[in-house]
Amino acid sequence: MATYYIKQKTFSFKDSFSVFDADQREVYRVKSKLFSWQNRLTITDLDDRPLAEIKQQLSFLKPRYIIEENGKPVAEVTKNFTFFKANFSMKPQNWNLDGDVWAHQYTLTDENGTLMHVTKKWFSWGDTYEMQIEDESHLLTYIAVMIVLDMVLHNNNGGFAFDGGGGE
Numbered sequence: 001m002a003t004y005y006i007k008q009k010t011f012s013f014k015d016s017f018s019v020f021d022a023d024q025r026e027v028y029r030v031k032s033k034l035f036s037w038q039n040r041l042t043i044t045d046l047d048d049r050p051l052a053e054i055k056q057q058l059s060f061l062k063p064r065y066i067i068e069e070n071g072k073p074v075a076e077v078t079k080n081f082t083f084f085k086a087n088f089s090m091k092p093q094n095w096n097l098d099g100d101v102w103a104h105q106y107t108l109t110d111e112n113g114t115l116m117h118v119t120k121k122w123f124s125w126g127d128t129y130e131m132q133i134e135d136e137s138h139l140l141t142y143i144a145v146m147i148v149l150d151m152v153l154h155n156n157n158g159g160f161a162f163d164g165g166g167g168e
Contacts, residue, residue, distance in 0.1 A: 002136050008127040052140045063152045067144040077148045116142050
């Protein structure tokens with residue numbers, strides 16, 4: 001099992017995150033476009049080479065995002081309508097992300113079991129997530145899914161939703 005941390009940068013005009021490994025070495029960066037009608041973020045390596053992109057799709061009731069790697073869609077993340085809990089589905093992988101918005105605990109699963117467990121840190125400067133990953137073969141997609149979760153549940157960027165998890 002591998003551990004990664006996603007830390008949101010504070011005092012920024014746009015969404016900006018750093019991804020660290022278990023030894024607290026920065027391994028990726030996530031940056032958004034400053035002026036855009038829709039959320040659009042890019043995951044880069046430390047030399048700012050793009051590796052994956054997160055694109056918000058216009059949707060009124062169910063926030064939806066497309067994750068691309070090498071210019072090709074690899075996942076569509078949709079927030080399902082729920083009260084007071086997190087529930088996202090991913091196609092074509094048939095993954096589900098469920099969690100407790102109030103406890104800041106989330107689990108990504110497929111038909112075979114747990115792929116990733118995530119805990120949002122309670123007392124940190126900016127949003128910080130600890131990711132426990134079973135298999136790193138989809139690491140960029142997992143990171144992108146966690147960025148979507150943060151935008152939808154904790155930054156009110158996901159559109160109209162009745163999940164009670166808008167801000168803190």
